[in-house]
Amino acid sequence: MAGRANSIVAARALGLLAAMFLSMFSAMTVLATDEVRAEPIRGAGSTFAAPVIARWAHLYGQVRADGGDFVSPDWTVDYELVGSLAGLMRLEQPELDFAASDVPVTPEELERRGHRQFPFVLGGIAVVVNLDGVKVGELRLPGAALADIYLGRVTKWNDPALTAANPGLTLPDLPIAPVYRKDGSGSTFALTEYLSAASPEWRERLGAATLIAWPVGTGAEGTQDLIRAVQATKGAIAYAEFGQVARTSMPFVALENASGRFVAPGPEGFQAAIDSVDWSQTRDFHATLANRPGEAAYPITAATFAIVPSRRSRARIDRVHDFFRLAFDQGGRDARALGYVPLPASLVERIKQYWTEEQNTRG
Incomplete structure (x- = not known):
């Protein structure tokens, strides 16, 4: 009888361990799936920059498809035209990858919230x-x-x-x-x-x-x-x-x-x-563009900034950078056709270095 009782206890223990293992495996699978699931890059904010973001999103899908018929959701951009202020407010939502704002966020506020920013178009x-x-x-x-x-x-x-x-x-x-x-x-x-x-x-x-x-x-x-x-x-x-x-x-x-x-x-x-x-x-590209000196300067010039939470996964941040990198490298003609001014090459290089520094900080 004692042997049979011990066998029952052992079987129950093994069953419990198996259940725990399956539960942990399922949780790990969900986490892994969440990390690699194909989803659009999600942004919200500036109506000022909405036309060029839409044009660049189309370009991004074309380039990443490389002439093929298949377009992965990873190569799409879901952008909501809600205004700069609403975009910054929505950045607290975990599903948003970046906000677009025509108002640069101060370096102190960026540090407090754990965000990074860079300009991506001028107008x-x-x-x-x-x-x-x-x-x-x-x-x-x-x-x-x-x-x-x-x-x-x-x-x-x-x-x-x-x-x-x-x-x-x-x-x-x-x-x-x-x-x-x-x-x-x-x-x-x-x-x-x-x-x-x-x-x-x-x-x-x-x-x-x-x-x-x-x-x-x-x-x-x-x-x-x-x-x-x-x-x-x-x-x-x-x-x-x-x-x-x-x-x-x-x-x-x-x-x-x-x-x-x-x-x-x-x-x-x-x-x-x-x-x-x-x-x-400048620090974090924070600068005032209104009423700049110079006889030819237009006094209400503006830049639109991408504000990216640095506490998102590295894969999500890298996708945002990948989208804007392609826009910088191949989207200048589209920007000019819509009445914007592409960033100067020297500023683009400074932004790419800024991304590299962020990656090194995150490890």
């Missing part, structure tokens, strides 16, 4: 108007006058502050209808950075932010709604990413820069602004 914010008889780039706006429009001080298009800057242009006796982004937007940050530099009152009352309490005007959700609002309203004025504005044929204005010159948005003005930045003196 600018155009100020657009709906005025009959005004051609593209013909209307000139001083920064202080633009601030006064959004402060509610300048309310008519034939206001002396505007006619003085446009002596050869007949401006109508028409109310100005300001339109702004009511969602958290990097475009709003870029505009308000410029207004803060041009107007002491704006700087003291409102400052620069992705989301502000606008004194006057009508709010629009996202770039497309903003553009539609301007197109539907005579006398309207607003701001949006240059490439998207250029594709609508809406007239945009020339803005006064730090050197007192009126410059229309475009690749030359964006490049001049970027060239004035010494990126070697």
